[in-house]
Amino acid sequence: MNYKAWFQCIDEQCGQTYPLNEIVYKCKSCGNLLEVMHDMELLKKKSPKEWKELFDSRYRRQSWPFGSSVWGKKEWVCPYVESENVVSMYEGATNLFWAERFGKQVGIEDIWLKMCGNSHTGSFKDLGMTVLVSVVKQMMSEGTDIPAVACASTGDTSAALAAYCASAAIPSIVFLPKDKVSIAQLVQPLSNGALVLSIDTDFDGCMELVQRICTEHNIYLANSINSLRIEGQKTISIELCQQFQWDLPDWVIIPGGNLGNISALGKGFLMMYELGLINKLPRLVCAQAQQANPLYLSYLKGFKEFHPVKAKTTFASAIQIGNPVSVNKAIRILKRFDGIVEQASENELADAAAMVDKTGTFNCPHTGVALAVFLKLKEKKVIKPSDKIVIISTAHGLKFVEFKIGYHKDQFEGLNPHFSNRPIELPCDFDAVKDAVFSNIQAS
Numbered sequence: 001m002n003y004k005a006w007f008q009c010i011d012e013q014c015g016q017t018y019p020l021n022e023i024v025y026k027c028k029s030c031g032n033l034l035e036v037m038h039d040m041e042l043l044k045k046k047s048p049k050e051w052k053e054l055f056d057s058r059y060r061r062q063s064w065p066f067g068s069s070v071w072g073k074k075e076w077v078c079p080y081v082e083s084e085n086v087v088s089m090y091e092g093a094t095n096l097f098w099a100e101r102f103g104k105q106v107g108i109e110d111i112w113l114k115m116c117g118n119s120h121t122g123s124f125k126d127l128g129m130t131v132l133v134s135v136v137k138q139m140m141s142e143g144t145d146i147p148a149v150a151c152a153s154t155g156d157t158s159a160a161l162a163a164y165c166a167s168a169a170i171p172s173i174v175f176l177p178k179d180k181v182s183i184a185q186l187v188q189p190l191s192n193g194a195l196v197l198s199i200d201t202d203f204d205g206c207m208e209l210v211q212r213i214c215t216e217h218n219i220y221l222a223n224s225i226n227s228l229r230i231e232g233q234k235t236i237s238i239e240l241c242q243q244f245q246w247d248l249p250d251w252v253i254i255p256g257g258n259l260g261n262i263s264a265l266g267k268g269f270l271m272m273y274e275l276g277l278i279n280k281l282p283r284l285v286c287a288q289a290q291q292a293n294p295l296y297l298s299y300l301k302g303f304k305e306f307h308p309v310k311a312k313t314t315f316a317s318a319i320q321i322g323n324p325v326s327v328n329k330a331i332r333i334l335k336r337f338d339g340i341v342e343q344a345s346e347n348e349l350a351d352a353a354a355m356v357d358k359t360g361t362f363n364c365p366h367t368g369v370a371l372a373v374f375l376k377l378k379e380k381k382v383i384k385p386s387d388k389i390v391i392i393s394t395a396h397g398l399k400f401v402e403f404k405i406g407y408h409k410d411q412f413e414g415l416n417p418h419f420s421n422r423p424i425e426l427p428c429d430f431d432a433v434k435d436a437v438f439s440n441i442q443a444s
């Protein structure tokens with residue numbers, strides 16, 4: 001079967017289309033965002049049962065490139081790329097962790113953490129980047145001149161871009177806001193040989209610069225305004241249903257910054273719904289840091305208006321974004337899914353991450369935002385004890401050790417940590433050690 005996909009303007013009045021091998025990020029006739037559309041009539045020729053069996057038969061196997069959970073759904077993601085041009089590092093198939101102990105603490109049995117950060121570069125960004133870099137490699141094989149691929153980043157996008165480009169021998173350029181990404185996030189693109197530009201501005205400033213250089217020159221833009229990334233990221237929702245034996249949660253809670261991932265999550269569910277793999281939709285919650293909350297403010301006004309904000313410093317640095325590029329897509333998805341936007345303060349996100357860490361996980365600050373928002377919605381009784389809940393964990397906690405250490409050592413001004421655990425410093429003396437052991441063992 002020759003499955004087909006193309007770019008299409010999200011404005012239904014306009015609906016302009018472009019082939020996937022055209023270098024285009026926004027609609028040329030109306031300036032709106034583009035999305036990848038698939039020939040659904042062709043996809044409907046397989047029954048829901050056949051799709052499920054096909055996806056299950058490929059899951060975590062070694063037949064290239066289908067063992068990757070993104071490329072295992074290639075017909076739904078990007079049929080255009082030839083398998084020999086796929087740039088994959090075995091994406092997805094991440095742990096869907098039953099947060100049993102945390103659930104017991106808060107009186108909810110059916111609660112799960114989808115560990116999207118347990119991946120090649122430590123964040124969900126790998127899911128989208130494999131698709132984008134594969135399309136670039138495909139285009140290069142067709143003779144298109146692309147000297148480099150570039151992105152602005154709050155850290156994780158640049159790590160993913162650098163790794164995928166390095167693996168495919170494609171030059172990459174990353175635009176980072178100076179001193180606003182973690183050391184782990186900075187060292188990843190350095191190690192993978194990207195050209196790293198550390199610019200004295202914030203993420204939104206980097207975004208403007210990279211968009212300009214990509215529009216004025218033929219450098220390929222890898223930010224999530226490029227809807228190819230959304231196609232890979234939408235496999236999060238497909239995969240989590242697959243992990244529940246094609247059953248659905250009632251709620252999915254996800255931290256949102258540039259708002260590509262919330263849009264992607266919705267797109268994955270809608271595609272399964274349209275093709276009959278699921279027969280209802282979950283409710284989606286977008287969790288924002290109070291320090292960078294333009295979507296939350298818009299939600300309070302029923303999405304009637306949207307105003308960018310100047311993002312303030314937050315521990316959740318990957319979502320420190322005041323002018324999200326995918327806002328129109330995100331609002332459309334939230335309306336379709338009876339969605340909620342809620343926010344979390346610095347104290348709330350740090351405490352929520354630490355509280356759940358104590359039950360055996362290791363949560364990044366963005367996951368902390370989603371966890372704090374979950375606790376709020378449970379408190380408000382919007383989420384019921386009998387509901388099935390999935391919280392999307394977006395990055396590996398080890399990328400954010402400065403945040404973790406500072407929390408436990410109580411080094412952050414204005415923060416009041418309730419779950420900190422300080423190291424006890426001792427001389428090398430048995431009695432002192434014994435005393436420390438027996439006077440503290442009860443408290444932990």
Ligand SMILES: *Cc1c(COP(=O)(O)O)cnc(C)c1O
Pocket residue numbers: 123124125156157224255256257258259260261262318319364366394395
């Ligand atoms: C990119 C990122 C987000 C935000 O995703 P958007 O698509 O920009 O909303 C959240 N958490 C982490 C760890 C990220 O890297």
Ligand SMILES: [Zn+2]
Pocket residue numbers: 009010011014015016027028029030031032
């Ligand atoms: Zn248009």
